[in-house]
Amino acid sequence: MPLLFIVGSIFSGFSDNFYHLYDNLLLEYSLNSLYLVLGVSFLVTLIGVSTAWLVTFFNFYGRNFFQWSLILPLAVPSYLLAYVFTEFFDHSGTANNILRNILDAERSVIFFPNIRTIFGAIVVFGFTLYPYVYMVSRVAFMNIPSSVIEASLLLGKNSISTLFNLSIPLIRPAIIAGITLVAMETLADFGAVQHFAIPTFTTGIFRTWTGLYDLTTALQLSTILLLVIFIFLTLERGSRNKIRYANSATTNNSFKPVQLKKFNNAIAFVVCFLPVFIGFFLPVFELLNWSSQVDTLISTKTIIAAKNTLYISFTAAMLTCLIALLINFAVRSFGLPQTINDLLSAGYAVPGLILAVGITKMFTNIDTLSSNLDIFITGSIFGLILAYIIKSYAISNNVLNSSFTSIPIALDESAQTLGSNRLSLLKNIHVPLLRTGLITAFLLVMGELIKELPATLILRPFNFDTLSVSVYLLASEERMFEAAFPGLVIIIFGLIPIYFLNNLILSNNK
Amino acid sequence: MKDFLKVKNIDLYFGKEKILNGLNLEIEKGSVVAITGESGSGKTSLLRVICGLESPSNGEIILDTQTLFNDKISVPTEKRNIGLVIQEKVLFPHLDVRKNIEFGISKKNSKEDLSNEIMEKLNISDLAKKYPHELSGGESQRVALGRSIIMTPKVLMLDEPFTGLDKKLKTKIYPVIKSILQDNKITSLMVTHDLNEVRALADKCFNLQSGKLVEV
Numbered sequence: 001m002p003l004l005f006i007v008g009s010i011f012s013g014f015s016d017n018f019y020h021l022y023d024n025l026l027l028e029y030s031l032n033s034l035y036l037v038l039g040v041s042f043l044v045t046l047i048g049v050s051t052a053w054l055v056t057f058f059n060f061y062g063r064n065f066f067q068w069s070l071i072l073p074l075a076v077p078s079y080l081l082a083y084v085f086t087e088f089f090d091h092s093g094t095a096n097n098i099l100r101n102i103l104d105a106e107r108s109v110i111f112f113p114n115i116r117t118i119f120g121a122i123v124v125f126g127f128t129l130y131p132y133v134y135m136v137s138r139v140a141f142m143n144i145p146s147s148v149i150e151a152s153l154l155l156g157k158n159s160i161s162t163l164f165n166l167s168i169p170l171i172r173p174a175i176i177a178g179i180t181l182v183a184m185e186t187l188a189d190f191g192a193v194q195h196f197a198i199p200t201f202t203t204g205i206f207r208t209w210t211g212l213y214d215l216t217t218a219l220q221l222s223t224i225l226l227l228v229i230f231i232f233l234t235l236e237r238g239s240r241n242k243i244r245y246a247n248s249a250t251t252n253n254s255f256k257p258v259q260l261k262k263f264n265n266a267i268a269f270v271v272c273f274l275p276v277f278i279g280f281f282l283p284v285f286e287l288l289n290w291s292s293q294v295d296t297l298i299s300t301k302t303i304i305a306a307k308n309t310l311y312i313s314f315t316a317a318m319l320t321c322l323i324a325l326l327i328n329f330a331v332r333s334f335g336l337p338q339t340i341n342d343l344l345s346a347g348y349a350v351p352g353l354i355l356a357v358g359i360t361k362m363f364t365n366i367d368t369l370s371s372n373l374d375i376f377i378t379g380s381i382f383g384l385i386l387a388y389i390i391k392s393y394a395i396s397n398n399v400l401n402s403s404f405t406s407i408p409i410a411l412d413e414s415a416q417t418l419g420s421n422r423l424s425l426l427k428n429i430h431v432p433l434l435r436t437g438l439i440t441a442f443l444l445v446m447g448e449l450i451k452e453l454p455a456t457l458i459l460r461p462f463n464f465d466t467l468s469v470s471v472y473l474l475a476s477e478e479r480m481f482e483a484a485f486p487g488l489v490i491i492i493f494g495l496i497p498i499y500f501l502n503n504l505i506l507s508n509n510k
Numbered sequence: 511m512k513d514f515l516k517v518k519n520i521d522l523y524f525g526k527e528k529i530l531n532g533l534n535l536e537i538e539k540g541s542v543v544a545i546t547g548e549s550g551s552g553k554t555s556l557l558r559v560i561c562g563l564e565s566p567s568n569g570e571i572i573l574d575t576q577t578l579f580n581d582k583i584s585v586p587t588e589k590r591n592i593g594l595v596i597q598e599k600v601l602f603p604h605l606d607v608r609k610n611i612e613f614g615i616s617k618k619n620s621k622e623d624l625s626n627e628i629m630e631k632l633n634i635s636d637l638a639k640k641y642p643h644e645l646s647g648g649e650s651q652r653v654a655l656g657r658s659i660i661m662t663p664k665v666l667m668l669d670e671p672f673t674g675l676d677k678k679l680k681t682k683i684y685p686v687i688k689s690i691l692q693d694n695k696i697t698s699l700m701v702t703h704d705l706n707e708v709r710a711l712a713d714k715c716f717n718l719q720s721g722k723l724v725e726v
Contacts, residue, residue: 150563151600153587155614155661165613169604 001362010223017208017217029204029221035118036125036193036200037183043126044182047275048133049175053163056141057149059257060268068502070272071131073279075494077451077468078128079191080487083475084283085124086195087290089115094286116196124196125186127279132185133178140174141167146255159258180232187229188351190454191472201225202353202454209357219361222354229351284491290484301470302486309466312381313449316388317396321442323389324396325434328404329426333412341397348394352455355390359383359459384459388449395448396441403437404430440500447497451490514539514697515560515665520569522555522721529555530566531721537665537714540695542688544708546726547718553701556718557667560699561594562587573664593658596669599650601642607653608638614661628656631690648679659690666691668700672707684710 054060055067073081089095089112099111114120144167152162168175190202201221209218260268291297327344330336347355363378377383407430415429431438453468460469467486474483515537522530529552537543547553558564560571562578562585571579573592578585601610611625629635632652642650651671658666672680688711691698702708708715716723 145598145600147596147598147600148602150561150587151594151602151657152613153563154561154592154594155657156588156591156616157614158586158588166602170602172604 001358010220012216014220015214015217017212017214018220021204021208021217021221025199025204028199029201032118032198033187033200036121036198037186039119039122040125040129040186041179041183043122044130044133045175045179047126047130048178049137049168051130051272051275052134052137052141053167054268054272056138057159057255057257058260058264058268060260060265062269062272063257066272066276069276069280070134071498071502072276072495073128074131075491075498076128076280076283077191077453077490077494078125078185078189079195079453079468079472079475080287080490081128081279081283082121082124082192082195083471083480083483083487084286085115085120087480088282088286094289118196118198121193121196121198124192125182125189127275129182129185130275130279132181133175136174136178137171140171144170144255149255176235180235184229184232184351187225187232188353188454190351190353190457191468195475202351205353205357206454215357215361218357222357225351226354284488287484287488287491290481291488294481294485297485299482301465302467302489305465305467305470305486306489308464309450309468312384312466313388313446316385316392316449317442317445319385320389320392320445321396321400321438324393324400324441325431325438328397328400329430332404332409333422333425341401344390345394345397347390348392350390352387352391352452353458355387356383356455356458359387379461381461381464384456384461387455387459388452391452391455392445392448395444399437399441399444400434403434407433444497444500447494450493514574515699516570516572517556517560518570518572520556520559520566520571522552522559522564522566524555528721530559533569533722535716535723537697537699539697540692541713542691542698542700542711544700544702544712544715545718545723546702546705546708546715551718552721553718554669557594557669557699557701560665561592561667562590591661591664593661593663593666594669595651595654595658595667595671597671597673599642599654601645601650601653601657603642606639606641607634607645610642610653611657611660613657624660625656628660632656632686648675648683651675652683655687655690659694659696662694664697666696666698668698668702670701670703672702672704680707687711 051066051070055063055070087093091110092107096109096111099105100107100109105111115123148166148170149162152166157165187200188202190206193200194203194206201224205218205221205225208214208221327336327341331338331341350358360378360383363383367378411429411433412425415425420428450466451468453472456466456469457472460466465473467490470486471483471490474480474486515535517533517535520530520533521528533556535543535556545553545556555564559566560578565584566579568581569579570577573590576585577583578590601607602613605613608625608629611628612621615621615624625638626635629638632655634649634652634656637645637649637653642653645653655671672683675683684707690696691711698711700707700712715726717726718724
């Protein structure tokens with residue numbers, strides 16, 4: 001429904017604001033968004049594929065640690081790394097101070113260029129989003145049968161040549177799928193680009209709405225961005241089909257990792273260490289450092305924000321899992337078409353900001369229609385919960401769908417022949433068997449929602465701050481030290497889905 | 511005739527289990543040697559050791575005049591110039607037949623001529639543009655064989671390459687393989703369960719028992 005309100009905006013005529021944006025800013029928004037997507041895609045491919053290749057095919061110092069730690073940066077939202085980078089590489093930041101001390105340079109000497117540029121944003125996105133490419137590449141590399149890699153070695157190709165001539169072409173669909181996810185995340189981001197003051201589609205939509213107070217033009221800009229996202233989504237779906245085809249030809253045996261010696265061992269260590277350090281340990285250390293410089297570490301505001309965050313994400317995660325459970329049960333037991341699940345899952349691809357715009361438009365229309373009832377839902381908590389459910393339905397559906405598949409249909413039939421009706425089948429058979437899946441889905445959804453910024457920023461009721469909103473508001477006032485502790489809490493919560501993702505990769509390995 | 515491939519006193523362990531136990535083998539240039547034995551006796555492991563895909567705990571492997579393995583040296587697989595054709599389908603799924611066959615060739619000029627020649631010999635020229643999933647079992651094995659032969663390996667290892675093919679196809683394929691191996695003077699080591707295969711292709715046959723070879 002919210003998406004229909006967004007797309008429907010193109011039929012309501014174009015205002016002067018739209019023509020003004022079209023003539024003066026749309027090209028800038030488009031080019032900046034394009035440069036960002038291209039630069040980030042290149043960087044995540046370089047980091048994600050090289051690290052996945054190293055930990056899959058080679059044994060080197062720290063390999064066991066890197067296997068799981070390489071996805072840790074997923075716990076760090078891009079906007080947090082953007083704040084850390086800005087301060088860390090600032091004229092008086094830690095990086096310049098360390099080098100000045102080492103080289104005994106004067107305070108006027110600056111070693112690092114201004115990070116608040118499009119290149120800085122590319123680095124920030126690159127080091128927080130590369131795990132998407134790493135994860136899919138790692139699983140795809142592990143699925144290449146050892147005999148295929150051995151065949152290449154027997155045909156005279158060394159490891160590097162095998163990588164470029166065989167392994168990368170074989171996992172190309174997986175890499176494209178990973179890059180597509182990264183591109184969508186980059187296009188949907190609001191916090192980092194806003195902090196770096198880079199005019200992109202999302203910042204443009206935000207400014208049009210909150211600066212020009214023109215909701216219709218903001219919706220029209222959202223439609224253009226949605227169209228681009230839709231193209232990426234179609235590409236990603238196409239790639240997934242090809243993955244199945246590429247792996248269908250042979251049986252599967254993982255390649256035995258080759259032991260690297262001396263120089264190569266050190267190179268492999270450095271290549272894997274840098275992304276984990278820059279994407280995870282650097283922001284965590286810096287946030288710890290900032291936190292230690294605040295008089296009151298846990299302020300009343302932070303406690304309230306943490307409570308709000310837990311309350312809203314807990315409620316939304318519970319509702320999302322309940323809806324996913326009921327719909328999947330209906331698909332299994334009542335023959336509800338699977339298409340409904342697919343349609344609801346498409347919400348994950350819609351940027352939070354656009355979703356917020358759509359929901360606001362929908363709610364104001366509902367409020368206008370029901371004005372005589374004296375009930376207003378615009379600006380209430382319902383909008384935010386609805387946005388969270390739409391954004392995270394795909395995550396809970398993926399987990400519950402596969403959990404349901406693992407329950408043999410014969411169990412349902414046995415229960416029914418023993419006199420169980422549908423409700424008791426769900427309550428007494430399915431729910432107990434789905435317990436692990438339900439807990440996993442709940443934690444994954446909650447971990448994701450705690451980080452969410454753009455939809456929360458727009459849809460939250462008045463005086464309702466969450467951790468992500470607190471961090472954003474403090475950072476926008478340059479109160480970084482105060483923003484550090486809530487930022488750390490977000491990272492700690494973000495580690496929950498990482499734990500489950502790691503288990504998923506390891507079970508795939510087995 | 512002088513021995514071309516010498517395998518001396520090879521021990522191979524998988525965990526605590528000893529798979530090859532002081533194994534010795536000598537093969538003359540251009541001959542085809544078959545190895546039979548029960549399942550799990552270590553036949554495939556022996557081929558993998560010679561190819562460099564498994565590392566023995568001790569012993570020595572010499573090919574022609576080059577030491578491939580001893581307590582100081584271990585030549586990497588890609589530099590041993592040994593071909594291996596196995597029962598499992600290991601054609602590269604993203605490449606067509608021609609590109610699969612040309613995969614190991616780096617000389618651009620002669621690539622096409624060489625692959626044409628090989629495909630003609632193996633009677634698979636009409637499959638050149640097909641992809642592995644479009645091939646039958648017999649066709650896949652001929653492509654895999656062509657891909658190895660085009661590299662002019664010093665030794666060709668055949669690990670039950672015809673298992674799974676029907677009798678009719680095997681009777682057809684044996685003479686073709688035999689003539690290719692003979693014409694190109696390719697030294698071969700073949701692992702098989704099928705005594706008909708041994709009779710049709712091999713000059714010598716060994717049985718692998720308790721990690722050692724016994725001539726049959």
